[in-house]
Amino acid sequence: MKKIEAIIRPERLGMVRKALEEMSYPGITITEVKGHGKQEGTTQQWRGKEYKVDLLSKTKIEIIVLDEDVASIVETIARTARTGELGDGKIFILPVESAVRVRTGDRNENAI
DSSP states (O other): OEEEEEEEOGGGHHHHHHHHHHTTOOOOEEEEEEEOSTTOOEEEEETTEEEEEOSEEEEEEEEEEOGGGHHHHHHHHHHHHOOSSTTOEEEEEEEOOOOBOTTTOOBGGGGO
16 A cells, blocks of 8 residues: 655645546545645735745645556646646655554555
8 A cells, every 4th residue: 555645726625526536546545734845935926015925825735546556646736737837746655654544443555
């Protein structure tokens, strides 16, 4: 099992969720986060004054998948989240040692 963490633009979340639902992957956790990568923020104006916003709003998607589904899930997220511009995000893949479904006590693959 693997945990896929994707940091994407908030406006792309709907498209990514729809694509994952079409793949019949039901379990997903979504968190609103702030941060920056290489773009190091942006300069904006308010009432004629410029100010720097160095922590940009992003959306973090977490999903636990079977090893054989990793490549297709990552490709789907990358394809649907991509705008081609700086700040599209990152995808991280981490190993998952085990999982337990609290309601039934199912473990590992049966828990996801």
